[in-house]
Amino acid sequence: MPLNKPPIHFDLLDFFTQDNPLLQFTFDTLPVPIFCKDINGIYLDCNRTFEEFIKISRQQLIGHSVYELFDKELADAYQHADQQLFDNPGVQIYEKQIRTNLGDTVFVKFHKTSFCDEKGNVAGLIGVIFDITEQKELEQKLIKNATFDTLTGFYNRRHGTEFAMDKMTLAIKKEIQFAIVMIDIDHFKRVNDQHGHSAGDTALQHLSAVIEQLIQPEEAVVRWGGEEFLILISAPIKQRNFRRKVIERTNYLRESIFSKPLCLEQNTLTLTVSCGVSCYTEQSLRELINEADAFLYQAKHQGRNQVCG
Numbered sequence: 001m002p003l004n005k006p007p008i009h010f011d012l013l014d015f016f017t018q019d020n021p022l023l024q025f026t027f028d029t030l031p032v033p034i035f036c037k038d039i040n041g042i043y044l045d046c047n048r049t050f051e052e053f054i055k056i057s058r059q060q061l062i063g064h065s066v067y068e069l070f071d072k073e074l075a076d077a078y079q080h081a082d083q084q085l086f087d088n089p090g091v092q093i094y095e096k097q098i099r100t101n102l103g104d105t106v107f108v109k110f111h112k113t114s115f116c117d118e119k120g121n122v123a124g125l126i127g128v129i130f131d132i133t134e135q136k137e138l139e140q141k142l143i144k145n146a147t148f149d150t151l152t153g154f155y156n157r158r159h160g161t162e163f164a165m166d167k168m169t170l171a172i173k174k175e176i177q178f179a180i181v182m183i184d185i186d187h188f189k190r191v192n193d194q195h196g197h198s199a200g201d202t203a204l205q206h207l208s209a210v211i212e213q214l215i216q217p218e219e220a221v222v223r224w225g226g227e228e229f230l231i232l233i234s235a236p237i238k239q240r241n242f243r244r245k246v247i248e249r250t251n252y253l254r255e256s257i258f259s260k261p262l263c264l265e266q267n268t269l270t271l272t273v274s275c276g277v278s279c280y281t282e283q284s285l286r287e288l289i290n291e292a293d294a295f296l297y298q299a300k301h302q303g304r305n306q307v308c309g
């Protein structure tokens with residue numbers, strides 16, 4: 001329940017400003033950081049957990065504003081949020097990344113409630129801070145795992161499909177030209193059979209590093225299958241000879257992979273790839289991928305280490 005409408009005779013501002021050992025004792029027993037501020041942003045009180053959390057003592061805090069305690073950027077952000085609460089009294093909840101006075105970066109959830117003076121005017125706020133750093137780190141890890149392939153760092157199939165759908169939407173609106181290059185390592189089974197699965201993994205990472213260097217920031221690479229990748233290529237709608245340029249780039253990529261052998265402990269390993277290129281000409285995404293796959297099959301069939309499209 002918001003505290004913005006207490007009984008009219010009960011002045012919370014007065015209550016917080018008075019020396020009140022019982023209130024302080026109660027505050028200090030609570031294991032979450034708590035603080036109070038008046039309507040001018042001046043700290044009225046805090047509990048021990050807040051002192052420990054923010055690494056500032058009560059003596060340093062009480063009677064001072066955020067501008068005296070934090071750098072201007074952070075103080076502005078606090079002041080802005082407080083003002084929003086005073087303009088819309090009640091409860092305010094938001095998450096924020098903050099720096100403590102010792103320079104640690106933490107994610108917190110602020111839960112602030114405004115309170116009124118005896119006349120019923122908004123007079124200040126009580127804030128509680130929840131440290132959600134661990135939760136945020138876990139959240140970011142989950143998002144990363146749900147988005148990227150762990151071996152190569154490229155998009156996984158699910159996220160790659162979403163990325164491709166977004167590009168397709170722009171291509172349908174004729175805002176970009178869009179192409180898919182499907183790449184498959186030739187005779188990769190032999191790499192595993194002759195050098196071991198771990199060397200196979202290293203080869204996949206080596207190939208990924210070569211591909212990574214040759215793509216533009218607006219493009220993406222997807223690990224489509226075990227040793228199969230999609231490069232999602234886009235260009236401005238005005239660019240001429242798009243198909244020819246994509247095929248030329250893919251050939252350059254193929255040659256780069258061939259010309260950069262991987263040094264293993266005992267051997268040197270030269271990889272070759274076969275590639276299929278398809279450009280958007282009003283097909284569905286599934287049709288576009290199938291077309292790239294058919295060209296890839298053709299490249300394999302014609303002897304591998306080549307580009308068809």
Ligand SMILES: Nc1nc2c(ncn2[C@@H]2O[C@H](COP(=O)(O)OP(=O)(O)OP(=O)(O)O)[C@@H](O)[C@H]2O)c(=O)[nH]1
Pocket residue numbers: 151184185186187188189190192196197198199200201204225226227300304
């Ligand atoms: N080391 C390693 N191998 C993988 C991974 N994913 C798939 N592979 C291997 O990739 C190989 C693919 O073999 P195939 O589909 O028979 O194709 P290929 O030997 O590359 O032959 P072509 O595609 O016809 O040129 C299999 O041996 C898989 O075990 C992986 O993450 N790591």
